[in-house]
Amino acid sequence: MSLRRSLPLWRVVLSTIVAWPFALAWAAQGTWVTPLPSQTVVASERPLVGVAIQPPPxxxxxxIVRVRWTFRTDVPAPTLKAWLCQDEFCLPLARPRGETLQFSGRSAAGRFRLRFQWPAAGHDTDRAMISGGQLIIDYRQ
Incomplete structure (x- = not known):
């Protein structure tokens, strides 16, 4: 091996010192995944407040770094309105699958809820079943 091609010792030490904080930050990251309870949303002018989803102790x-969600409906639901809430902060969801940084910096220990509203007009059925849901919280300690 040529001496010209090997890294000087000071570069190896410096790169280790510079990389160390990033390695610690990476190691302190985690993900919490939970299934969402199935629920029936009936046609109403008022949103249905879902079951509280409590993160583990x-x-x-x-x-929180990032929040991702997914759910599906048993009928086409273009008029279904949905919100993801943590305590009093609620975020309207444009789609049944997505991710957001809007919860970044908030405590990962706060309870979450999904809220749904199925407007009384504009569809053929008076209810929609929400199922197959999942909430994924990326966090750092």
Whole structure:
């Protein structure tokens, strides 16, 4: 091996020192995944407030980085309105699958809820079944 091609010791030490904080930040990251309970949304002018989804105690003190969600309906539901809420903060969801950084910096220990509204007019059925849902919280300690 040529001496010209090997890295000087000072570069190896410097790159290790610079990389160390990033390695610690990466190691402190985690993901919490939970299924969402199925629920029936009836036609109404008022939103249905879903069941509270409580994160596990193991992420107490953690901070949210990103939130992802997915759910499906048993009927075509172009007029279905949905919100993802944590405590009093609610985010309107444009699609049944997506991700957001809007919860970034908030406590990962707060309860979440999905809210749905199925407007009384504009569709053939008076109810929609929400199922197959999942909530994914990326967090850091």
């Amino acid at each position: 193991s992420i107490a003190g953690a901070e």
